[in-house]
Amino acid sequence: MMTIQQMEKELRVLICAQCRSQFGGDPDSVVFGMPPETIDADYAVECFSMSKLFRKSPADIARTIANMDRPEWVDSIIPAGPYINIKLTPAFLERTVFDQIDAEQTRFGWQKQDTPARVIVEYSSPNTNKPLHLGHIRNNVLGVAVVNLLRAMGNDVIPASILNDRGIHICKAMVAYRKFFEGQTPETAGMKGDHFVGMTYVRFDQESRGDESLMEEARAMLRAWEAGDPATRDLWKRMNRWVTEGFEQTYARLGSTFELVQFESDMYQEGKSLALDGVQKGIFYRREDGSIWFDLRDIGLDEKAIVRGDGTSLYLTQDLGVAVDRARRYHPDRVIYVVGSEQIYHFKALFAALGRLGFEWAAQCVHLSYGMVYLPEGKMKSREGKVIDADNLMDDMTRMALDVMEESHLQIDDADRRSIAEAIGIGAIKYFILKVGALKDIHFDPRGSLSFDGSTGAYLQYTHARIRSILNRAGEVPDTDCITGWLTQKEETTLLRKLLRFPRCLSDAAADLNPSRLALYLWELAKLYNGFYTNHRVLDAPGPEIRAARLRLCRSVAMTLRCGLELLGIRAVERM
């Protein structure tokens, strides 16, 4: 059996061979594009870019390539001006697509690497003084999708998170707890732990506005923490535990998982010793007040502080320490940081610092940045409590989905209904985020996003459920291996051609670290399927062969939708 990837490679080799024999060289690249709808072909290759290389007109090149010997599975290679259009034999197209999907199932389009690259993907990395909000959702959703895509491409991926569990923001929550909530726990307050601590943090902000002394207390608390004061450390541990327990629930709903969780409180010393090391080597320098700096003006940045005058560490110091620690323990080939675009400068500085300290792997660090998430009123401000809380949002979306389900005729018990509503509600958020390119800001319209119309996760899930319903009614899907050639309708061919492109969609999305490509592909696939669905019958198709062939087509589309959705972290439901 030949896979789609092997078949495309084979075609490329043949085209190159023809170029070598006729023009004396290989083309720079052979890109398999999509012919316009009016042309009946599976691939289009443009010959413009070869024109300069071979000193012939694109049309001449197209004609020459089209004359090549073709394997028996290629139906025709037809030059059309500067393009060649390649059409596979319909039977081969069907067999290749169907057999591969049947063989690979939920791993359709995945690849194996002989020596898998080890990739650390850092994402989420929250502060432990408040619950996760919409901005974190974007981070987690992107992070999960990137992890999944890289894994599908055969990489050895380590999802990592670092909890920012120390610093003045934590102390603020602790001060407020002692002053206003002493003796209470998340249980007595009837709240999730992260929400409980978040409440103390908000309270601090409110109270400290009219009372400067609170800020003083927070600073004193930070000093006590650094000094290792037992009572302070005790409270700190307790509150951190509340928060992380709350996070675990949120992560479970979001589908975020980590293989490596580290704590800033364990790591920040490492960065400091690296800084001192750098001073010794003459890479960093001290100012009179004792602070440590390095100069990035030669690469268009500024001077950056790396340790404070009082010897305490900064954000950059911590990330330096974490990076070196991870490299030492895991020897990654790449490190991908999923962090908002407001940190672009920070990561430039971080990577530059690592490079100057002599770590060659610094060149393999990538900051995958993404845009802001705005509310209609403006940027989210966590201290003002004007945020879309992650848990609340997931609840709201789930409830919305439930309401819509109530109106439907679906006969299912309450537990199933809840679970499906959860998949739809959370899938809607995820798809809403993933379908736009990461760099774009998202203007989040809470009401609008609750709609399930158009290019949405629910649309994809609905299409999947619709197909599954047909397959369930059909019972056993007969094996049509020996009866290819029955899918002759336009919609059927278009669907097959779309399926043909799934493996490349995955590898492109993974290579660009861009899940939105996959999100878009799935929407297009679902759209094509729904077009087919309204125009043609499956179960009572005209003849048993067509019925069987269509069932197999349906099964393949459903499986591809499921594969894609799951890579995006969205559950494909059987019914809805």
Place this chain on the structure above:
RNA sequence: GCGCCCGUAGCUCAGCUGGAUAGAGCAACGGACUUCUAAUCCGUAGGCCGUAGGUUCGAAUCCUACCGGGCGUACCA
């Protein structure tokens, strides 16, 4: 000031490393359920791809300048 990102239909966005006639969705209007899930489908309408130059056989895509918006430029994280 400097750096990075964004600017495509009324709104939200696609448009792959330049390539066959700029595409969707939403909103608006008009159609399609005795028929495999109408959370669907079909149709109509809507564009000087921010502006001006440049490179090219060919530009929404690459380069330059400008305009508009965002983010950053902390001994905050």
